[in-house]
Amino acid sequence: MRARTAAAMLLALVTVCAAHAQQPPGIVDAFFLSNEAYFLTNGRVNAVAAVTADGIVLLDAMPAGWGRAVLNKLQDLTDMPVTTIINTHAHEDHAGADAEYPDAVQIVAHENSSRRLGRSTGAGKTIKTFSDHIPMTVGRRLFHVYYFGRGHTDGDAIVVIPDIKAAFVGDLFARKALPVVDRASGGSALALPDTLARAAREVTGVDRVVTGHAPWPGTRPNTGGTQGWPSWNDFREYAEFMREFVDIVTAASKKGRTAEQVAAELKMPEKYKDYRLDGAKALIETIFSELKQSPAAKR
Numbered sequence: 001m002r003a004r005t006a007a008a009m010l011l012a013l014v015t016v017c018a019a020h021a022q023q024p025p026g027i028v029d030a031f032f033l034s035n036e037a038y039f040l041t042n043g044r045v046n047a048v049a050a051v052t053a054d055g056i057v058l059l060d061a062m063p064a065g066w067g068r069a070v071l072n073k074l075q076d077l078t079d080m081p082v083t084t085i086i087n088t089h090a091h092e093d094h095a096g097a098d099a100e101y102p103d104a105v106q107i108v109a110h111e112n113s114s115r116r117l118g119r120s121t122g123a124g125k126t127i128k129t130f131s132d133h134i135p136m137t138v139g140r141r142l143f144h145v146y147y148f149g150r151g152h153t154d155g156d157a158i159v160v161i162p163d164i165k166a167a168f169v170g171d172l173f174a175r176k177a178l179p180v181v182d183r184a185s186g187g188s189a190l191a192l193p194d195t196l197a198r199a200a201r202e203v204t205g206v207d208r209v210v211t212g213h214a215p216w217p218g219t220r221p222n223t224g225g226t227q228g229w230p231s232w233n234d235f236r237e238y239a240e241f242m243r244e245f246v247d248i249v250t251a252a253s254k255k256g257r258t259a260e261q262v263a264a265e266l267k268m269p270e271k272y273k274d275y276r277l278d279g280a281k282a283l284i285e286t287i288f289s290e291l292k293q294s295p296a297a298k299r
């Protein structure tokens, strides 16, 4: 029985693959969040799909080559096409598949990310950019798209879906670990604490935070509950953690310590004991080089 099921599944898989000349590089999984919104993952990178009366709004497109796999999975869930893409930032692993959604009529990104992606208005597509905040209604479903300042890059958007009290924060928030700051894409470790604090202060009504890379945290996949997800309080604590980290490193730098010494001596307050500090040296070096470039920076 089991063998027959496996054979039938294999046959189905072969049939599906044959139907698409271009084979996707792998499988995308979908998990129900709440109210026709889904968490999508290829095991490394995440996206969110929210179904509206005017099609699916896709928060991040996945890496280049993965659009077909996303569409295959979405076909299991709804007949709706992907009509809108909102990019959290310009990194290839999040925006690489932007062009792989044939029904997408608008692509939304922060103006800096849009510039980094080298966007011009494509045939039949509207490229929508914003500087601080745009509320967007697609098919009667409201989305808030925010930018709070430099951090991971210089164009990180936070997308809030108010009806399910969820925020998709891309790579701005690394849960209980140090963030990656990509200075080549305009990111700033010195600016990050202010950016996170602004977000923590100004975003309200969120009780679930979805990040760009963390796996599905639920033990029971499809209950729609928020168990296991970071809350907005966790985001707020992360903002404080980053502030303390940057302050400690800045103070040590002013005392003449080297980046190596700071990394070796680094000790965060007890309340952050479950935060992972791997990658500290690279982040400390980033802070040192930013301080050197703008010694007047207050942080």
Ligand SMILES: [Zn+2]
Binding pocket: 089, 091, 152, 171
């Ligand atoms: Zn990124």
